[in-house]
Structures are given as structure tokens and as C-alpha cells.
Amino acid sequence: MTGRPTSRDVAREAGVSQSTVSLVLGGKWTGRVSPATAAGVRAAAARLGYRPNRAARNLRLGTTRTVLLMVPSLTSPFFGPVYRGAARVAARHGFGVVVYEWPDLPGPAGSPFAAPHEAIDGILASSMAVEAVGGFPGTPAVMLDSDPDGPVPSVGLGVADGMRAIIAHLAALGHTRFGHVAADVDQWTFHSRADALAAAVGAVPGGALVRAGCAIDVASAKAAAGRLLDGPHPPTALVCDDDQISAGAYKAARARGLDVPRDLSVTGFDDVLLATALEPELTTVRLPAEDLGAAGMAALLELLDGGCPAPRTLPGELIVRSSTAAPPRGTR
Amino acid sequence: MTGRPTSRDVAREAGVSQSTVSLVLGGKWTGRVSPATAAGVRAAAARLGYRPNRAARNLRLGTTRTVLLMVPSLTSPFFGPVYRGAARVAARHGFGVVVYEWPDLPGPAGSPFAAPHEAIDGILASSMAVEAVGGFPGTPAVMLDSDPDGPVPSVGLGVADGMRAIIAHLAALGHTRFGHVAADVDQWTFHSRADALAAAVGAVPGGALVRAGCAIDVASAKAAAGRLLDGPHPPTALVCDDDQISAGAYKAARARGLDVPRDLSVTGFDDVLLATALEPELTTVRLPAEDLGAAGMAALLELLDGGCPAPRTLPGELIVRSSTAAPPRGTR
DNA sequence: CCCGCTTGGTCATACGTATTACTAATCCGA
DNA sequence: TCGGATTAGTAATACGTATGACCAAGCGGG
Missing domain, CATH: 3.40.50.2300 (Response regulator)
Structure with a gap:
């Protein structure tokens, strides 16, 4: 018995049949096995350190759980x-x-x-x-x-509602010129954010929206945010698709001598760890991951x-x- | 045939035996199955969308890979x-x-x-x-x-060497009063860092070390770093066990009007994403995760x-x- | 012409478990 | 006392695969 013990080993140890071991350890022994026998089986299993073979169980049950x-x-x-x-x-x-x-x-x-x-x-x-x-x-x-x-x-996830909440918040503060630092990732969640953002800005009186795409990393986001800030009509608020992108936006702002939030507002999305590690702490939408x-x-x-x-x-x-x-x- | 097709189904479809299917699909058919038969089996398998049952294979082979x-x-x-x-x-x-x-x-x-x-x-x-x-x-x-x-x-991982490198770097800059913002986690890696740090500071002429423990999260780290900065002999450099802890140290410094790195040097450990997202970017030890x-x-x-x-x-x-x-x- | 060898393939079996069908023994009521 | 019901357990089997043992042809050399 060099390998791991099987239910048959337990059966031999306990002096019962393999079926009985399976019944006891499977928990379906009520009314079929006497408590004394069950205890004996359990003891034998413990003594041998038996653990059922998952592969065999999966095969037998046809399910892997x-x-x-x-x-x-x-x-x-x-x-x-x-x-x-x-x-x-x-x-x-x-x-x-x-x-x-x-x-x-x-x-x-x-x-x-x-x-x-x-x-x-x-x-x-x-x-x-x-x-x-x-x-x-x-x-x-x-x-x-x-x-x-x-x-x-x-x-x-209510990402569209989240975007609407962000715009409502920024609009209430007086912003009309928005920049979207967007994740260039072909996932529904980002398309959804973009659509909701565009619609929400459209509903703001005098609202204007510019957009720059980037990968989800700080350097790429910094570059994209920079393009928006250097554009002809720089936004007063950068709406980022992701907290990590916001970190890039912070860097772009600082590189231009802009203070967040005095000169530029920045928002994130997700509320991951980074959001509170940054300075200033990030206004963002918490997604219940x-x-x-x-x-x-x-x-x-x-x-x-x-x-x-x-x-x-x-x-x-x-x-x-x-x-x-x-x-x-x-x-x- | 309501469930997934088995190798036997493939065998029937291809007009061969189950063994042959297994031989072909297992790749060990050289010299045992003619190329024509092998092709037929493969075609049948493709037609049926056959994929071998992992549980059965695991059971048979006694290994799960x-x-x-x-x-x-x-x-x-x-x-x-x-x-x-x-x-x-x-x-x-x-x-x-x-x-x-x-x-x-x-x-x-x-x-x-x-x-x-x-x-x-x-x-x-x-x-x-x-x-x-x-x-x-x-x-x-x-x-x-x-x-x-x-x-x-x-x-x-060369965490001890990493700590030594940090202290060497800081000592070369002129620091003698070090603060260790330590992760209160009972893992070898953190004990190792602490030991190496203490030894390295001991080797710095006039070196002094204070220590505060915290959990690995920004708020806890901020509090711990604050305790060191408010102590009787505040350190000029905070050596943190982890990049995330460094973020807390940044916050403690800012809360006290200290500029990093002018008034206070801070180092991290790990070089995760956060290290370059922070402002200023973090001096840290990169661990090749x-x-x-x-x-x-x-x-x-x-x-x-x-x-x-x-x-x-x-x-x-x-x-x-x-x-x-x-x-x-x-x-x- | 027969025997050994190669080629191409099949048969049978075992892996370890869960479960259905079955049996032996005991019990209880009439 | 007897027979149905209950209790306690076992025997047998199937899940799907991989593989060693086996086997039927074909073939060439002596």
C-alpha cells in the first residue's frame, strides 16, 4: 500500500465492505448502517488518513462540482x-x-x-x-x-447609472467641458460607459465632450489625458474609465502644473485600492466586485x-x- | 446520446474499437494504427465534438496534471x-x-x-x-x-539583500535615523525583512531605528507611520515593508505638512503597480513575482x-x- | 511450405467510487 | 408459530479512459 489509501483499504481496516464505507462516508447511511459500525468506519478512515479520490468520485457522479x-x-x-x-x-x-x-x-x-x-x-x-x-x-x-x-x-453592474451619477455630480459643481479618458478595450462594460457618458453630457446645458483612448495602464493613461489637456478646448473635468487611468490623469495634470481638484477635477471608476491610496483621494464609482x-x-x-x-x-x-x-x- | 460523446461514440462513428480511438487521440499510435484509420478517427472525433472526460482520464492515469x-x-x-x-x-x-x-x-x-x-x-x-x-x-x-x-x-526571493540595498542607498544619501513601518504579518518574508533591516541599520555609523507595526492597508499604515513621525526622535526615512504601506506613509507625511522626499524619504517593497501610480514615484525593491x-x-x-x-x-x-x-x- | 516477424488492430481489464439490487438476520403482531 | 416487515449489511456494477495482452493477416527467407 504505497499510494494513498482507498475506500477498500478503509473497509479492510474496519472489517466491513467497501460499500459500507462509501455509505457511511457519503452521509447517506441513516437506517442502513448501525451507529456502531459507522463509528468504526470513521475511526478506520481517520486512522488511515483516508480521503476519497476526487477523480473517481467525479467519474462516478458525472459531476465535478x-x-x-x-x-x-x-x-x-x-x-x-x-x-x-x-x-x-x-x-x-x-x-x-x-x-x-x-x-x-x-x-x-x-x-x-x-x-x-x-x-x-x-x-x-x-x-x-x-x-x-x-x-x-x-x-x-x-x-x-x-x-x-x-x-x-x-x-x-450599473455602470451606466454610475456614469450618469458622475456627470450629475460634476454638472452640479458647474462643469460643462468634459474629457473622457477611455479604456480602449473591446468589452461591453466600456462601451456601456462611453454611451452613458455621451448621453449624459448631451443632457447638460452647454455640455461639451472630448475623448481620448488609452490602454489600462498609468503611462498610457497619462499620455491620453495629456492629449486632452493640450487640446484646443481643454476640459475642466476628466472622466476616467478606471481608477488606474485616473492615476495617469493625475500625473498628466501635475506635469502641467495643474492642481487636482482646484484646476482640474478627475473621476475614476471601480473604487479599487488605488482610489484611496492616491492624493487627493479619488471621487469614483464603487462597483461591488x-x-x-x-x-x-x-x-x-x-x-x-x-x-x-x-x-x-x-x-x-x-x-x-x-x-x-x-x-x-x-x-x- | 444526450450527454457528451464518449470515446466509444467516436469509435462507433469511425467504425473502429474504443481502444483505437484512445490510441489515436492519445498520440501513441505510431506503428500501431495506420495513418488512414487515424485520420478517420480524428474526423469522427471532430464531427462529434468529442473531448475526453477528464475525470476518467485522471482516474485511469492516477495523475491529474x-x-x-x-x-x-x-x-x-x-x-x-x-x-x-x-x-x-x-x-x-x-x-x-x-x-x-x-x-x-x-x-x-x-x-x-x-x-x-x-x-x-x-x-x-x-x-x-x-x-x-x-x-x-x-x-x-x-x-x-x-x-x-x-x-x-x-x-x-532576495528580500534580505533588498533591504540591505535600501539601507545602503539611504545611508549614502546621508540618513541615519530610520523608521520601519512593518507589516504585522507572521510570514517568513516579513521576519526576514525586519532582521535584515535591523542588521543593516546597526552597521550604519550612528544609525538609529524605530519601528511601528501595521496591517497591510493604507489606513493602518498611515497610522503607524504617524506614530513614528510624532515620536521623540522622528526618522528622516521611512522604510516600508510593502508598496501599499508606503502609500500610507505618504499620507502621514502630507498630513503633517512634510514633503516627500524633501522632508522625508520613503521606500517601498515589491514594486507593484502602485509604485509608479503614486506621486512622487516610489523608490522600492522590485521583486520578480x-x-x-x-x-x-x-x-x-x-x-x-x-x-x-x-x-x-x-x-x-x-x-x-x-x-x-x-x-x-x-x-x- | 512453414515459421518467425511485422503491421494493424481488438479484447479485456483496472483505476476508486457511489448506488441499486439483493440477502441474512432479527423482530413483532396476530 | 409463522410470515411480513424492518434492520444491517454485502455483492455487483457502471462511470470513461488507457494500456498490456492477445490475435489475425500478410510477407519474406530458408
Whole structure:
């Protein structure tokens, strides 16, 4: 017995049959096994340090009680909490979570989704295109923060409302000239932000909007914000698609001798750690990342259970900190 | 055939036996199956959208080709890259990675390690105590950034050298009064930093060291740094255990009207995203997180292969940016 | 012409578990 | 006392794969 002990080893140790071991350890022994025998089995299992073979159990049951969480990048501070929320709910139902980072980790076969390494029961895809789940035909899936009108059930985030709240806040302070430092990422959530932003600015009397795109990193954001500030009609408020982009906007402002928020207001999105680490602390929209993961997992588990989860949207919340103020005099 | 197709379905479709399908798709058919038959099998598999059942394969082979990555918290920006490096190397060898966040996600049985959800072949434990792998007796494990003298093979980070480099840099600038804003976390890496720091300061002529502990979050770090700055002999340089802690130190300084780096030098550790998002950009020690994950995975794979991986230590690198300068006049 | 060898493929089995069908023993009411 | 019901447990089997043992042709050399 060099390898790990099996249920048969436990059976021999306890002087019963393998079936009995399985019944006892499976918890379905009520009325089939005497308490004394059950105790004996448990003791034997403990003595041998037995733990059931997952592969065998999965094969037998035809279910892995594992779901795949697909995220664009684990490095982003947004997805840690998403994972945590999802994993917590999953654990409560005896499910495990496997993370799949995409597109940074293409599968071995070239197609990124050719081979998720684990056998999975369902998919939770965060901030991804619907095609992302196309690699798993027939596997139940729930999308997070994606197009709610897509063919796959989803849990949404109130990003449009968040954008509207930002503009309302800035407009109330007196701003009319807005700059959108936009993430050049082809995800629904960013398209949605852009659309809501444009519409909201359109509703502001005398509102004007300029836009510059960038990657989601500080240097790229700094350059994009700089382009807006150096333009012919520089905005008095920079609306950023992401907290990290806001950090770039801060840098662009400082490089031009502009004080935030006295000379320039800046807003973020997400409310990740960075928002309060920056100086001044960032006015941003808090997205409930952990709740998103939890709600998505709950929906997926309901789906796996044969149910039909109701569409949900989790609202964002405008957090006003110190990076926004009235525009400087003489700019309106 | 309501469920997913099996190798037997493919066999029927191709007019061969199940064994043949397995041989062909397993890639070991050279000299056993004619090219024509192999092509037919492949075509049939493609037509049916066949993908082998992982659970069955795992059971049969007795190996899952999956390793468990244990990290304290996925929310920390340090562990995303660690995961990525590990996953990349693993994928190249046909292995998958499952993440287990600890201690935030205790297992169902109360004991955090009672039940990792997947069957695993090995463990990569990052910045954790050796006890962390005790829950998996007999499972090959490699520790990352942990005590190299422990009973488990490990890949180290040159954190002690990093601390020495920081002190050397600050001492060269003229600092003698150092404050250590220390992470109150019982991990080897932080003990190691503290020891190296104390020794290095002891070697500075006239060197003095005060210390304040905090949790790894901005608010707690701000408070701790404040305690040092308000003490009887305020340091001229704050050495922080972590970039995030440095952000707190910045805030404490600003709250007291101190300019970084004119009135106070601040250093970080890790060189995560935050380091360049802050103003001024942070002098810190870059830890090669992605390389760490990659090297750890390589060592683990070697271990799984029956080899005996040589101990390695990846050096940190001092990155001098704008948060350090000579101490203000009159302070020495 | 027969035997050994190669080629191309199939049969049977085992991995470890969960569960259904079955049996042996005990019990209780009439 | 007897027979149905209950209790306590076992035997057998299937999940889907990979692989070692086996086997049927074909073929060429002696």
C-alpha cells in the first residue's frame, strides 16, 4: 500500500465492505448502517488518513462540482474580489472554483478555450465577450458585467447609472467641458460607459465632450489625458474609465502644473485600492466586485440546479472624495 | 446520446474499437494504427465534438496534471503575476493550476486544508508558513519566498539583500535615523525583512531605528507611520515593508505638512503597480513575482518528475525613483 | 511450405467510487 | 408459530479512459 489509501483499504481496516464505507462516508447511511459500525468506519478512515479520490468520485457522479471562472486578468485589483465572492458562495454549496486567465493564457491548442484543464460543471465569465463561452458548447454559463441582452444569463453592474451619477455630480459643481479618458478595450462594460457618458453630457446645458483612448495602464493613461489637456478646448473635468487611468490623469495634470481638484477635477471608476491610496483621494464609482462574484455564482448554481435565474443588476455607488471640485473661475 | 460523446461514440462513428480511438487521440499510435484509420478517427472525433472526460482520464492515469497554488490573498497585486508565471510554465508542460486563497477561504470542514476541491499532483505555496502544506501529507510541494531552511524545497526571493540595498542607498544619501513601518504579518518574508533591516541599520555609523507595526492597508499604515513621525526622535526615512504601506506613509507625511522626499524619504517593497501610480514615484525593491511563480513551478515539476530541484533565490532589484533624497539640513 | 516477424488492430481489464439490487438476520403482531 | 416487515449489511456494477495482452493477416527467407 504505497499510494494513498482507498475506500477498500478503509473497509479492510474496519472489517466491513467497501460499500459500507462509501455509505457511511457519503452521509447517506441513516437506517442502513448501525451507529456502531459507522463509528468504526470513521475511526478506520481517520486512522488511515483516508480521503476519497476526487477523480473517481467525479467519474462516478458525472459531476465535478467545480466551476470555471474566466477573467481577463488576475492582475487587475478588480478581479480578486470577484473571485473571492464567487468562491465563497461556491464553497457554501460544496463547489470549487478554478480560475482561467484570458487572453493572457491561451490554451495549449492555440484556441484559448480548447482545453480548460479541469472538468467543469459551469462557467462564470467576467467582463468578457459572449464568444468566450463559445468554446464550451452546452456548458451552463453566466456572464458578469456583460451585455444583458446577450444569449447567456448575466449579472450586470450599473455602470451606466454610475456614469450618469458622475456627470450629475460634476454638472452640479458647474462643469460643462468634459474629457473622457477611455479604456480602449473591446468589452461591453466600456462601451456601456462611453454611451452613458455621451448621453449624459448631451443632457447638460452647454455640455461639451472630448475623448481620448488609452490602454489600462498609468503611462498610457497619462499620455491620453495629456492629449486632452493640450487640446484646443481643454476640459475642466476628466472622466476616467478606471481608477488606474485616473492615476495617469493625475500625473498628466501635475506635469502641467495643474492642481487636482482646484484646476482640474478627475473621476475614476471601480473604487479599487488605488482610489484611496492616491492624493487627493479619488471621487469614483464603487462597483461591488465581491457581490458581483457572489451573485454570479448564485445565479450559476441556480442554473446548474435546473432553475432559471432572474436577471440582476447590482448598482454602483458614487463615492465623492477629494478629486472633484468646482471648475476654476473664468473657464465657463 | 444526450450527454457528451464518449470515446466509444467516436469509435462507433469511425467504425473502429474504443481502444483505437484512445490510441489515436492519445498520440501513441505510431506503428500501431495506420495513418488512414487515424485520420478517420480524428474526423469522427471532430464531427462529434468529442473531448475526453477528464475525470476518467485522471482516474485511469492516477495523475491529474494539476497543481494547487496557495496564496494568502488574490487581492494583493503581487500574486497575480506569481500566478501568471506559474500557470505559464505549467501550461507548457500540460499542467493546469488551481488557485486556493488562504486564509480567507477556509475549507468546508473548518480546517482550511481539509478539502481542496480538486485532485492535485502537487502544491505551490506562496509566502506561507510550512504548516500550510501539512494538510496534504505526501503531496510534493514547493514553497515560494519562505524559509529556505524548512523541510520543503523552496524558491527564495532576495528580500534580505533588498533591504540591505535600501539601507545602503539611504545611508549614502546621508540618513541615519530610520523608521520601519512593518507589516504585522507572521510570514517568513516579513521576519526576514525586519532582521535584515535591523542588521543593516546597526552597521550604519550612528544609525538609529524605530519601528511601528501595521496591517497591510493604507489606513493602518498611515497610522503607524504617524506614530513614528510624532515620536521623540522622528526618522528622516521611512522604510516600508510593502508598496501599499508606503502609500500610507505618504499620507502621514502630507498630513503633517512634510514633503516627500524633501522632508522625508520613503521606500517601498515589491514594486507593484502602485509604485509608479503614486506621486512622487516610489523608490522600492522590485521583486520578480512572475519569475518567482515560473521558477517555483519549474521546481515543482522537476520534483514531480522524481528529480531534486536545486534551491534557488531570485534577486530583488533596487529601483530608485523620486521618493528618496538627502535628509533635510539640521537633522543629523 | 512453414515459421518467425511485422503491421494493424481488438479484447479485456483496472483505476476508486457511489448506488441499486439483493440477502441474512432479527423482530413483532396476530 | 409463522410470515411480513424492518434492520444491517454485502455483492455487483457502471462511470470513461488507457494500456498490456492477445490475435489475425500478410510477407519474406530458408
